[in-house]
Amino acid sequence: MNLEFTEEEKAFRAEVRDFIDNNYPKDIGTRGVQDELSPEDMLAWHKILGKKGWSVPAWPTEYGGTGWTPTQRYIWGEENARKNTVMPLPFGVSMVGPVIYTFGNEEQKAEHLPGIRSGDVWWCQGYSEPGAGSDLASLKTTAVRDGDDYIINGQKTWTTLAQHADWGFFLCRTDPDAPKPQMGISFILVDMNTPGIEVRPIKLIDGGYEVNEVWLTDVRVPATNLIGEENKGWTYAKFLLAHERSGIAGVARSKRGVEQLKEIAASEMLDGKPLLEDMGFAQKISQLEIDLSALEITELRTLAGEQAGKGPGPESSLLKVKGTEIQQRLTELTLEAVGHYGAPDFRSFPDDGSNDFPIGPDYAHHAAPTYFNMRKTSIYGGSNEIQRNIITKMILGL
C-alpha cells in the first residue's frame, strides 16, 4: 500500500500545471464555472486541448488518446479543478466518442471522431422521453426504415444543451414487436440541422435554460448513421452509461468547492469572529472534508482496479451517489454561509451601470441558484435511487 505519487507522476503534474497556467484563456478563467457561459466560452479550452492532443485523454491512442494511466488522468482532473477550468462537454468526449470507436464502422470513426477531438462539433444526448426516464427502455420514439433512410418520429426531453448542438445521438425503437423492451432499440446519430427537428428550451428552477425538449417529426436520416447493429442499441447505451457515471463523482471539483466555501466562511462574520471559527459551522465543513477524503480514496481504489485491467463496474454507482451527495451538501453549506444575501435574485439586479453600492458580496450571488440547480445531480445520469437499486442487485445480489 502506498498513497504517494511516483516521481514520474509528480513530474507529470508539474507539466500539466505549467500547461494550464500558460494556456488557459484568461477571460473565461476569471469567471468561474457557475456563470452562464456562451457556447464559445464552453468550447474555448476544448479547442486548445484539441490542438495539444489532450482533449480526449481516456481514448485509445490510435484514436487520439494520450495513453495516460488512470492515475495520470486523475492528476489531470485535479489540476483542471484547481484552476476551475471549463472542461470539454461530456456528450462527445465521454459518451458518444467511446461508443463510436468501440462499435462504429470505419466511415463513422473517420467522420465523427476528429470533430469530437477538436471541439468543432457539439453533441447532445437524446435518451430520455417524457414517459421514459428511470425506465429508459420504455422509450417510444420510433425509427422506421424507408429505403436507405430511417424516418424518426417522437419526442425526447431533458436534452442538455441541445440548443447549441450540431449532432445528437438518439435511442429509437426500431422493432416494436421485440419480446423485451430492451431488445428493439437502436442507437442512431442525427444531424441536428435535419428538417423536422424542433428544439424547445425548458426553464429550470434556478432560472437557467440548460435542458430542452426535442421534437422529431418525420426526420429523415441516412441508414448509415446507425451505430453497430439494428435493435442492439441497448447494449451500446449501457456501455455508455457506465462511462458517464465514472466521471460523475467530481472529487477534484468538490475539493476546490470546499476551498471556496472556506474562503466565504472566513470572510463572513459571526459574533465578531469569522464564521469559519464557529465550532458548529467548522464541524460541518470538516464532515464534508472527511466524506470527501473517503470518496477520494474509494475513487483511487477503483482507479487502481481499472489500472489492473478491471473495467468500470457497479462500483461506479457508489461513486455517483456519494459524489453527488457531497456536491449537494457543498451548495447547502454555501447558502447557509452567505446569510441574508442568499435571498436576492442576482438576475434581477438593477442594471444602472453603477457598482458603487453592490448588493451583497459577489460570492453570494450564485449561492441559491447553484443550490437549486445542483438538486439535478441526484436525478440525472440514473437517479440515486436507481443507483442504489443497481448496488442492491449487482453487488448484493438481492
Place this chain on the structure above:
Amino acid sequence: MDFDFTDEQNMVRDGISRLIREEYDFDTRRSVVASESGWRPELWAQLAELGMLAAPFSEEDGGFGGATEAMIIMEEFGKGLAVEPFVPSVVCAGGALKHGGNSAQREEYIGGIISGEMVFAFAYAEPRGRYDLANLETTAKADGGDYVINGHKAVVIGAPWATHLVVTARTSGGQSDKDGVSVFIVDKAAQGVSTRDYATVDGRRASEVYFENVKVSGDALIGDAGNGLPLIEKVVDEATAAVCAEAVGAMKVTHETTVDYSRQRKQFGTPIGSFQVLQHRMADMLMEYEQSVSMCYLATIKLDEDDATRKKNVSAAKVRIGQAARFIGQSAIQTHGGMGMTDELAVGSYFKRLSIIEGEFGSVDHHMRRHIALTAG
C-alpha cells in the same frame, strides 16, 4: 388540553383560505411575481376589507386577535405562496408598534396598517450583522429633539412596496452592545432615504435601503431611546413564528403534491408510489410535517410568556421547522425527478420558498446556538 380553534379563528381561516384558493392559483401567482410591481395592491385592499390585516391586533388597537390569528393567516399564505407583505407590515411593524408604540403612534400607524393605506417594511438586518440583532452599524445621532440616521440595511423584504419603514439604529454604545439600540418609524419618502430594489429567488421583492443624513423627529422613536433590543427581539420572535406557520402551510402542499405525483407518474409499468423507498420517504415527509405543526403551535402559544420561555420555544420551532423544510423540499424535488427541476411545476417554487425560509429570521445553526445558550446550565 385544547387544540381547537375558536369560532372566530375558524372564520379567519375560512376567509383567508377561500381568498387564497380563489385568487391565488399558481398561474396567477406566477404572473404576479413576474409583473413589474411584483404584488397585488388590490388583493391587499381586499385583505384589509376582510379584516385580515387587523387579525393580530387587540381590540383596543382596532383588531380582534393576536399571534394565533397571525399563525392561521400565514399558514394559508404558505399554502398559496402568497408574496404580499403580511409579515413585514402587520407582524413586524405592527408588532413593534403594539408592544412599543405610544398611544398617538398606535392610533396613527396601526390604524394605517389595518386599513392597508400604510405598508411597512422592517429594516433591521445589515450587510455584516448576520442574525445578530444588536450588531448595528446604522446610527441615529440625537440632534436637538431630532435624530439623524445614517446607514445601510440589507435585503429589506417588501421595501419596494412600502410607504413606511421601521428601522433599527444605534443611538449609543459599541457595535454589538445590548444597550443603545433604538427603533424608529421612517417615511420611505423622507429626504435621504434611497433604495435599490430587486426580486428575490423565492419570488418576492426586497431592497437595499440606504439612509444618508435622514432627519426624523423625536416622535419617530418607538419606545425608549437605547432600550430597543428587547422590543426588537420580541418582534423578530413573532415574525419567526409567523414564517414557521408559513413553512407549515408550504410543507403541507409540497407533501400532498408529491404524494399525488407519485400516484400518477408511472415508470416500469407501475406508479412510482409503489416503490417502497419512495413510500418510506413520503412517510418521513409526513412525520416531519406533523412535528412541524406541533412546534409551530408551541412557538405561537409561548409568544406571550416571559422572554426566556418565548425565545427557547421559538428557537426550538425554527430549528425543527428549518430542518423539516429542507427535508420536505428536497424530497419533493427528488421524487418528481426531472419534472421537479422545472420552473413550470409549482413544486419547484415551494422548494425555493422553503429553502429561503430556512435562513429567514435566523438559520437552524443560529437558533440552535440560542437554544443551547438558554438551556445549557
